[in-house]
Amino acid sequence: MPTAPKYIDLETTALFLDVDGTLLDIEDHPGDVRADPELVELLQQLLMHLNGALALISGRSIAEIDRIFDNVHFPAVGAHGAEMREVNTVRAAPPSQPLPAHVLARITQLVDDHDGLLLEQKKGGVSLHYRRAPELAATCRALVLEVMPELESDFRLIDGKMVYEIAPRQHNKGEAIRQLLKSHEFEQRQPVFIGDDITDEDGFEVVNALQGISIRVGGGSATVARYALDSVADVRAWLRSVVAANHSNTKSRRTNVDES
Ligand SMILES: [Mg+2]
Numbered sequence: 001m002p003t004a005p006k007y008i009d010l011e012t013t014a015l016f017l018d019v020d021g022t023l024l025d026i027e028d029h030p031g032d033v034r035a036d037p038e039l040v041e042l043l044q045q046l047l048m049h050l051n052g053a054l055a056l057i058s059g060r061s062i063a064e065i066d067r068i069f070d071n072v073h074f075p076a077v078g079a080h081g082a083e084m085r086e087v088n089t090v091r092a093a094p095p096s097q098p099l100p101a102h103v104l105a106r107i108t109q110l111v112d113d114h115d116g117l118l119l120e121q122k123k124g125g126v127s128l129h130y131r132r133a134p135e136l137a138a139t140c141r142a143l144v145l146e147v148m149p150e151l152e153s154d155f156r157l158i159d160g161k162m163v164y165e166i167a168p169r170q171h172n173k174g175e176a177i178r179q180l181l182k183s184h185e186f187e188q189r190q191p192v193f194i195g196d197d198i199t200d201e202d203g204f205e206v207v208n209a210l211q212g213i214s215i216r217v218g219g220g221s222a223t224v225a226r227y228a229l230d231s232v233a234d235v236r237a238w239l240r241s242v243v244a245a246n247h248s249n250t251k252s253r254r255t256n257v258d259e260s
Pocket of ligand 1: 020021197
């Protein structure tokens with residue numbers, strides 16, 4: 001797969017960025033992930049060059065995204081699209097079916113019974129993390145496979161990186177990107193989406209269909225993305241180089257205007 005294109009014009013781009021595994025390395029405990037000031041500043045520069053056409057797109061809740069980014073409220077999509085916030089507006093996505101209480105109780109019981117498992121509850125779904133107890137992968141898998149058949153009409157199972165997620169079927173990152181592209185800041189721009197995990201594939205598909213640029217971080221599983229970057233460090237280096245190139249382009253355009 002080719003590496004990400006050297007240059008993109010931020011004046012005509014809508015940039016969508018996954019968070020965990022894309023902008024920040026994955027930690028054993030998802031609550032330990034926190035952005036450094038350099039990353040916050042990089043995103044602010046991007047937001048400025050993009051005239052607001054930037055959104056963080058995560059499986060996490062928007063409250064969690066805000067915690068990670070030190071309460072700088074970037075435009076964001078949370079819980080795969082169940083929550084959406086653009087620069088100045090919070091849009092409520094259509095409500096989804098709640099997870100049945102007895103299913104939630106069974107998963108909670110499993111987490112209570114085993115050290116190292118972590119339950120993340122979010123709008124409409126749950127994530128069962130086993131990163132700190134990889135030996136429990138099969139136990140977790142057995143439970144989610146057992147509860148899925150009765151949920152299948154409203155929920156889908158996402159087999160993520162050391163996490164099983166039961167998420168509302170109606171929300172996915174591709175749909176969220178499609179929705180955002182209809183709004184004022186994003187319309188008429190070429191979508192660029194960077195992500196690293198299985199839930200990002202929906203986003204890649206939509207972006208490919210719209211002649212955008214899909215970039216997958218790291219290898220590990222099949223992808224429909226057309227470009228690749230190796231690591232979080234490479235994503236950040238690429239974003240920095242894009243900002244620098246756009247910055248000097250803007251400057252040279254200004255110089256041309258001044259001279260004419
Ligand atoms: Mg990710």
